[in-house]
Amino acid sequence: MSDVKIDPAESPLVESPVIPQTFDGDYKIKFRCHKDIACFNACCKNIDITLSPYDIIRLKQRLDIDSGEFLSKYTVPFEMEKEGMAGVKMLPVDGGTACQFMTEEGCSVYEDRPTACRYYPVGLLSMRKQTEYIDRTSYAMIREDHCQGHLEDNEMTIDEYRADQKTEDFDKYSRGWRQLILKRKSAGPGIGTLSLKSRQLFFMANYDLDRFRLFIISDGFNSTFSVSDEEMETLKTDDIALMEFGDKFLRQVLFNEQTIDLKADADKAREQRRTDLKAAQEAAAAAEAAEKDGD
Ligand code: SF4
Numbered sequence: 001m002s003d004v005k006i007d008p009a010e011s012p013l014v015e016s017p018v019i020p021q022t023f024d025g026d027y028k029i030k031f032r033c034h035k036d037i038a039c040f041n042a043c044c045k046n047i048d049i050t051l052s053p054y055d056i057i058r059l060k061q062r063l064d065i066d067s068g069e070f071l072s073k074y075t076v077p078f079e080m081e082k083e084g085m086a087g088v089k090m091l092p093v094d095g096g097t098a099c100q101f102m103t104e105e106g107c108s109v110y111e112d113r114p115t116a117c118r119y120y121p122v123g124l125l126s127m128r129k130q131t132e133y134i135d136r137t138s139y140a141m142i143r144e145d146h147c148q149g150h151l152e153d154n155e156m157t158i159d160e161y162r163a164d165q166k167t168e169d170f171d172k173y174s175r176g177w178r179q180l181i182l183k184r185k186s187a188g189p190g191i192g193t194l195s196l197k198s199r200q201l202f203f204m205a206n207y208d209l210d211r212f213r214l215f216i217i218s219d220g221f222n223s224t225f226s227v228s229d230e231e232m233e234t235l236k237t238d239d240i241a242l243m244e245f246g247d248k249f250l251r252q253v254l255f256n257e258q259t260i261d262l263k264a265d266a267d268k269a270r271e272q273r274r275t276d277l278k279a280a281q282e283a284a285a286a287a288e289a290a291e292k293d294g295d
């Protein structure tokens, strides 16, 4: 099983199982995967699966371990671009190519399986042109010889297949991460390579959320960034809120967007509000005094 997050138009797909054509959600496919099919589990015996930050949250919560333990036991990092952003892939079984979660009965983490496993044999493509602000989602079809699901007489649209595979949360919560990657890639080579520190922050804020949580409660972070007590309490316990905060943090660090108040700015703004309030109170008092004098 392999995932696809590329633009097939940009890729030489001569030997690839990816059909070099993109489709919309209303494109009709014929496919069915079930336990009695002859190829059952074949796709999980040879994996190449990139994980999104939300995939990691689902799996670490399922296994009841922290992100550091999950990353070291079940993933391997890779470079999505030379000296740039890192991604993580599922680490197969020791000395083999099969998924560590595969059992004779099928997937042992089925309800929390990653995005790529849900979508297969549909490939999810996110594309963004340099001239466009928004990204576009489209789909590709992956046809591998061992997969007999394509021979089943079961027709549905890609959108119906996505609903059947419950991809909604996976789409919604991976959007920030996908957009960050697209934004960086669509900026072109002119933006330069990322510093080691930026690459480390990108990895931590996306994939190693429990370490990112320790980072944002540190004095170093709090001496620079201004986060309300209420939000900080949420971030201490809510992985999805923390992932979304990580996205804002990275936009600030990588693209200089003003997504989180900086301490100095926040202090300055607070001081300005105090000054404005005092001036308003003084003006009101002066007006009241003038009114009394006139009486
Ligand atoms: S997570 Fe489950 S569905 Fe995905 S490759 Fe592993 S065993 Fe197969």
Ligand code: SF4
Binding pocket: 032, 033, 034, 037, 039, 040, 041, 042, 043, 044, 120, 121, 146, 147, 148, 149, 150
């Ligand atoms: S039909 Fe395809 S997706 Fe389903 S088990 Fe067989 S190889 Fe895997």
